[in-house]
Amino acid sequence: xxxxxxxxxxxxxxxxxxxxxxxxxxxxxxxxxxxxxxxxxxxxxxxxxxxxxxxxxxxxxxxxxxxxxxxxxxxxxxxxxxxxxxxxxxxxxxxxxxxxxxxxxxxxxxxxxxxxxxxxxxxxxxxxxxxxxxxxxxxxxxxxxxxxxxxxxxxxxxxxxxxxxxxxxxxxxxxxxxxxxxxxxxxxxxxxxxxxxxxxxxxxxxxxxxxxxxxxxxxxxxxxxxxxxxxxxxxxxxxxxxxxxxxxxxxxxxxxxxxxxxxxxxxxxxxxxxxxxxxxxxxxxxxxxxxxxxxxxxxxxxxxxxxxxxxxxxxxxxxxxxxxxxxxxxxxxxxxxxxxxxxxxxxxxxxxxxxxxxxxxxxxxxxxxxxxxxxxxxxxxxxxxxxxxxxxxxxxxxxxxxxxxxxxxxxxxxxxxxxxxxxxxxxxxxxxxxxxxxxxxxxxxxxxxxxxxxxxxxxxxxxxxxxxxxxxxxxxxxxxxxxxxxxxxxxxxxxxxxxxxxxxxxxxxxxxxxxxxxxxxxxxxxxxxxxxxxxxxxxxxxxxxxxxxxxxxxx
Amino acid sequence: xxxxxxxxxxxxxxxxxxxxxxxxxxxxxxxxxxxxxxxxxxxxxxxxxxxxxxxxxxxxxxxxxxxxxxxxxxxxxxxxxxxxxxxxxxxxxxxxxxxxxxxxxxxxxxxxxxxxxxxxxxxxxxxxxxxxxxxxxxxxxxxxxxxxxxxxxxxxxxxxxxxxxxxxxxxxxxxxxxxxxxxxxxxxxxxxxxxxxxxxxxxxxxxxxxxxxxxxxxxxxxxxxxxxxxxx
Numbered sequence: 132x133x134x135x136x137x138x139x140x141x142x143x144x145x146x147x148x149x150x151x152x153x154x155x156x157x158x159x160x161x162x163x164x165x166x167x168x169x170x171x172x173x174x175x176x177x178x179x180x181x182x183x184x185x186x187x188x189x190x191x192x193x194x195x196x197x198x199x200x201x202x203x204x205x206x207x208x209x210x211x212x213x214x215x216x217x218x219x220x221x222x223x224x225x226x227x228x229x230x231x232x233x234x235x236x237x238x239x240x241x242x243x244x245x246x247x248x249x250x251x252x253x254x255x256x257x258x259x260x261x262x263x264x265x266x267x268x269x270x271x272x273x274x275x276x277x278x279x280x281x282x283x284x285x286x287x288x289x290x291x292x293x294x295x296x297x298x299x300x301x302x303x304x305x306x307x308x309x310x311x312x313x314x315x316x317x318x319x320x321x322x323x324x325x326x327x328x329x330x331x332x333x334x335x336x337x338x339x340x341x342x343x344x345x346x347x348x349x350x351x352x353x354x355x356x357x358x359x360x361x362x363x364x365x366x367x368x369x370x371x372x373x374x375x376x377x378x379x380x381x382x383x384x385x386x387x388x389x390x391x392x393x394x395x396x397x398x399x400x401x402x403x404x405x406x407x408x409x410x411x412x413x414x415x416x417x418x419x420x421x422x423x424x425x426x427x428x429x430x431x432x433x434x435x436x437x438x439x440x441x442x443x444x445x446x447x448x449x450x451x452x453x454x455x456x457x458x459x460x461x462x463x464x465x466x467x468x469x470x471x472x473x474x475x476x477x478x479x480x481x482x483x484x485x486x487x488x489x490x491x492x493x494x495x496x497x498x499x500x501x502x503x504x505x506x507x508x509x510x511x512x513x514x515x516x517x518x519x520x521x522x523x524x525x526x527x528x529x530x531x532x533x534x535x536x537x538x539x540x541x542x543x544x545x546x547x548x549x550x551x552x553x554x555x556x557x558x559x560x561x562x563x564x565x566x567x568x569x570x571x572x573x574x575x576x577x578x579x580x581x582x583x584x585x586x587x588x589x590x591x592x593x594x595x596x597x598x599x600x601x602x603x604x605x606x607x608x609x610x611x612x613x614x615x616x617x618x619x620x621x622x623x624x625x626x627x628x629x630x631x632x633x634x635x636x637x638x639x640x641x642x643x644x645x646x647x648x649x650x651x652x653x654x655x656x657x658x659x660x661x662x663x664x665x666x667x668x669x670x671x672x673x674x675x676x677x678x679x680x681x682x683x684x685x686x
Numbered sequence: 687x688x689x690x691x692x693x694x695x696x697x698x699x700x701x702x703x704x705x706x707x708x709x710x711x712x713x714x715x716x717x718x719x720x721x722x723x724x725x726x727x728x729x730x731x732x733x734x735x736x737x738x739x740x741x742x743x744x745x746x747x748x749x750x751x752x753x754x755x756x757x758x759x760x761x762x763x764x765x766x767x768x769x770x771x772x773x774x775x776x777x778x779x780x781x782x783x784x785x786x787x788x789x790x791x792x793x794x795x796x797x798x799x800x801x802x803x804x805x806x807x808x809x810x811x812x813x814x815x816x817x818x819x820x821x822x823x824x825x826x827x828x829x830x831x832x833x834x835x836x837x838x839x840x841x842x843x844x845x846x847x848x849x850x851x852x853x854x855x856x857x858x859x860x861x862x863x864x865x866x867x868x869x870x871x872x873x874x875x876x877x878x879x880x881x882x883x884x885x886x887x888x889x890x891x892x893x894x895x896x897x898x899x900x901x902x903x904x905x906x907x908x909x910x911x912x913x914x915x916x917x918x
Binding site for chain 2: 510511513514515517518519520521522523572573574575576605606639
């Protein structure tokens, strides 16, 4: 963030950088044909055209005047932006070439779009000067872009791009590192998150965009390849303009993702088609589209009270302002940088949320473990069991010993499963059966257990059926002569697995079978722990007693 | 002696029954076991009892909600429960004893003995007397008690604010529940010693107790010496 402020603070200096050479510009004039006399300072060019009309093979000349108002403080230079190859003359004196102008026998060697030439003191005193070019444009002949001449101190002409490039490279380096970091994070994460990958991609694309934009300052690109770079920049900008709102839609749970992204993509393509080759303008429009759609997503997020939405909105507004009031080259990138920083901040917020969720799930798991362990030491179970046990031991020591064994068996199973999240269904059934034996000694009720279609390979959370069984024992009155019958059924389909557990007995009134008992909360928490949202649990009175159903869906 | 046992665990209920029968022997006229709170309450409403043995946690229902109405009854209540942490609260409501599970014969018999022999030195934490009034139960803080007057099988609670309430328990039963600061000064009067001003000797060799409010209550001849020792 600090770097950004630094950049923001320093950029106006570059943008407001006025030339140190005080001069006046005159119109640029063109003439097809070739004559070395046309380089002359005093040649009368009043009949020359004001627009370039050259053809592929022909050589043409360009002339313009510059009036230097004060003697420059140091060595001045000329910056020329042009397509083609040319030789440049200052007051008729040859001062340099860019590429090689085509000849009758040799084809043109294309020059680069931007060139700098130094001027000796003798040629650059105050007064009127003529700059003339002997030029050819053998390729891209449809691009009659003309020529632009700008003067400044030679040293400044060379160092200004360096300073800008260094700052931009600083920024792009940061994005490269961020991109690599998030890629690694994504590929090494146990819970791979889409947003991480998208964010890494945005950072990478943004890095590429910055590099491509400013590569022009240190690599000489022949004008024939000039558009490749711009085309690439356009495409990168377009992809970023889709990915950024996409990222926000995911982070802010935007509901009409597809509609928004569809409209956005169509408008971006439309912009590309209708403004073909107007690269700067297109990029500007892309970024406007991106800002509008992002703002829409963020505004909805603010209405949904999503965390971090207000900050992102602030960032977007900031970006819009920068985009509007700074020159394109910087405005776009600074705007993007602000947005990416917002995204980074958002990402850390989400990471925090995920971290918290993880901790609370760990906490829940250990709470459930505790709950399970408590089942057998809670006073109601333990003290009543011990009281019955004393009685059995006093009355009938042999039966008492059996009771003790059953109790030991229940404790054993509980001990084995206490730390498990899922246990084999057979183990659960064993637990239920041994619990019934214990309860039979206590309640002296005839309990029966039946099971149908149990798949031995299945796993379920521990003490799930045990809990329903406990409820059944507590809330049921035995049917005369038959006692209480418990029946567990298992059904498996392509969509789900289902356990139905029926207590066949008379229900006690008032029965507290309804939702919200601690037993049910335990069951629901256990199901959520292992199956997320892919489960259903119901428990209700049936004609023959009480029916509980656990449905586990495959994802 | 008519005893009601409310306990949902058959084995424990049988055990309670066995110990109760062996303790009261031929004095036991009725013994009924109910395996749910509702059945127990229905029984209490329709049949007179002298003693209730109550489990606080029955079939997943919390018997504590019923404690207030149970202790307002004319009978003594002994809680037999697994939840020992509830003992103190139970005492504040005025139960005769709290027998924690698991219990043996000796412990339960000790509770039974408190019915017949007023045990001294036993910690009594009673804080309220529950009074049934117009179908609801009202708790009276015992610090509000002025004195209690026996009225046959009932007792009249005379409160410091001058009001009177009728309690279903007899004076004897209340004396068993109330702390030692309550003294029986007469076969019909139980007072809080804090309320006593001084003993008056009235003509005809009768004794009276002047209360701080100026009221004079009769003092039983046999209880005079005891009271005099305590007043000094």
